[in-house]
Ligand SMILES: Nc1ncnc2c1ncn2[C@@H]1O[C@H](COP(=O)(O)OP(=O)(O)O)[C@@H](O)[C@H]1O
């Protein structure tokens with residue numbers, strides 16, 4: 001029994017004539033402590049998939065199992081970093097995080113809660129901005145608050161929906177390292193949604209492409225067999241990295257072209273999931 | 282430097298940005314752009330005020346002439362040349378008995394304004410004297426458990442304003458206390474919303490007069506055997522009922538349209554229902570609630586005058602009505618004074634609400 005399991009999951013939005021099947025026959029299993037990345041084009045249904053896993057949405061068909069039990073709603077065990085930050089604009093940085101921490105640890109004293117808040121605000125280098133409101137922050141700073149809020153709740157599994165999408169390269173790199181740090185230190189399980197293949201390769205153990213919707217399905221997975229801790233500059237010279245990167249990009253390009261040429265046709269995927277990209281391509 | 286920044290902010294915040302331009306005119310740091318601003322924001326408005334007063338003056342004068350000519354003509358056809366001459370002389374002399382009754386000129390209105398203020402000073406002096414005189418007796422009466430003797434003289438214009446303000450605030454508070462909680466409840470439930478929608482749509486456009494009559498029917502019976510001030514109760518309840526709809530609709534809309542992202546946050550944090558309402562839904566709908574309250578207050582002030590007039594409850598409305606019926610020589614100009622006061626207070630109330638609204642609106646980058 002895997003830590004997180006999606007079995008034949010379908011998700012349809014709308015009813016009757018307006019129904020669109022966004023996700024179709026999704027099968028995914030993630031082991032405890034694993035770092036999995038899902039890459040896909042915009043609009044392919046990545047956020048929908050994330051919401052099925054964190055419990056904000058229920059599948060139309062199929063089941064989502066977390067530690068063997070069906071996911072029926074949200075849980076503090078699964079922390080979420082939303083794509084669009086979703087900070088409460090009337091609260092300051094500190095208050096936004098405090099609110100989350102207070103819900104996660106109802107038994108802790110005020111002082112302890114404030115300590116946790118300070119710790120995580122410091123971790124994302126936002127101590128000087130702790131009393132600012134989201135509107136006064138740059139996109140990158142807001143995203144860091146969202147990261148701090150999710151991590152401060154100390155979830156067992158952290159689910160990130162394009163968490164670094166809006167950031168500049170430098171901030172992006174820093175936050176990637178911070179997320180990896182926490183994941184490594186406390187051995188959490190992580191699911192990262194991204195549209196950046198390099199980011200996926202740098203951070204994840206496995207990369208799974210999500211084919212474009214409607215009726216999006218998961219493509220074959222790519223294992224990243226690169227030793228941790230990984231070094232960004234070295235990575236560029238790593239033959240393994242290059243090969244993986246090219247393979248994934250080629251795959252994505254292919255399905256992109258496919259999509260253009262056979263607009264509405266249903267496509268059957270070859271039923272194979274290579275264990276490792278090495279040797280398969 | 283620091284101080285001027287905060288002044289800038291405060292004035293801008295209250296929609297009084299022109300004060301800044303005025304200030305920089307005196308401090309001398311006015312560039313070309315600033316000068317154009319100065320023209321637009323200070324000179325032009327002041328010029329338009331003078332233009333308005335000038336037009337008013339000329340209009341009043343020509344109305345006066347029409348009325349005077351008509352009077353003379355009438356005297357001529359009814360009583361002959363002699364009476365017409367007498368009338369002409371009488372009008373020219375400015376005698377009170379034969380003044381044409383028409384739109385008063387700005388100068389007359391200004392005179393009436395001053396006379397109303399004088400009147401207020403006389404009455405308040407009178408009141409103070411009365412209070413002094415009755416202080417000892419009243420103390421004794423209270424000690425004996427009797428009602429103290431109260432001043433029953435005519436209220437001054439300023440007293441009327443204060444009474445009106447009291448009524449409008451009571452009505453506004455009533456609207457707030459009724460409309461916000463109901464709006465929140467309606468906003469939370471789609472079913473409830475669609476089931477009471479017809480009720481709101483029907484009651485919203487009902488005229489203040491009808492509300493007054495409805496409230497009158499109920500309150501009259503309910504206060505039958507108490508000696509409370511039923512005119513005040515009737516008018517403030519009517520004001521509240523007339524004006525609460527904007528707040529009700531806005532609150533319901535604000536609560537119903539909370540950003541899905543915030544609701545998702547509430548779900549992911551697993552907030553309880555009460556926490557969800559108070560920590561997420563209410564704060565996020567505050568801007569809309571305050572927009573509603575601002576409309577409510579201005580509607581309340583607008584209908585108040587009509588309601589006071591009809592309910593015979595003291596205040597600016599009855600002041601206007603009494604002056605109209607009074608028909609004294611300066612009644613018309615007193616009515617115009619009341620008009621400006623009503624407009625001015627309405628404007629001030631709106632500014633106050635706007636300031637509060639800006640403070641609670643989290644969309645502003647800088648709060649004070
Ligand atoms: N609540 C919804 N109702 C109807 N359609 C939706 C809804 N949410 C998303 N969709 C549609 O589902 C598709 C996938 O959306 P999404 O999961 O947000 O994609 P991604 O995160 O990969 O950009 C899009 O075509 C979008 O228009």
Ligand SMILES: [Mg+2]
Pocket residue numbers: 043046047048083161
């Ligand atoms: Mg998305």
